[in-house]
Amino acid sequence: MGISHITLISIPVTDQDKALSFYESLGFSVTNDHIMTEEEMPPEPDLRWLQLGTTTGDTTVVLANWTVGGLEPGVMHMSVAADDVKALHKSLALKNFDPSPIFDAPFGSxxxxxxxxxxGVMVVEEKK
Structure with missing residues (x-):
């Protein structure tokens, strides 16, 4: 009994396509993209359900341009794991996403x- 894993995290955004470009740069890919019906999203049908996942995880994210639990764009923060922080950092910098410098900590870079x-997204290369 109890929770086995997190299935979904809602990330509040203003422009789903712009946010999608960023999250794809991190390595997420679209797992579900459709317009919701009245049965799925009463009383606000016609909203776009844009769900992203990673290649190895059970947790997905939804880029929500509607209010989720009172959250507004810019207030979320999550941590994700990467195999090569330096390469991902360089890739994001080349795309003008302005990552912070890389830091070393007891748990990883x-x-x-x-x-x-x-x-906010903290990208971690965990120590093995």
Whole structure:
């Protein structure tokens, strides 16, 4: 009994396509993209459900341009794991996403970067 894993995290955004470009640069890919019906999203049908996942994880994210639990764009923060922080850092910098410098910590190397709405993402290469 109890929770087995996190299935979904909602990330509030203002422009789903702009946010999608950022999250794809991190390595996420679209797992579900459709317009919701009245049965799925009463009383606000016609909203776009844009769900992203990673290649190895059970947790997905939804780029929500509607209010989720009172959250506004720019207030979320999450941490994600990467196999090669230096390569991902370089790739994001080349795309003008402005990542912080890379830091070394007891748990691994990491940097921080914000999505286009200011939601924070800490990218960690965990020590093995």
């Amino acid at each position: 990491f940097f921080n970067v914000n999505d286009p709405d200011g939601n």
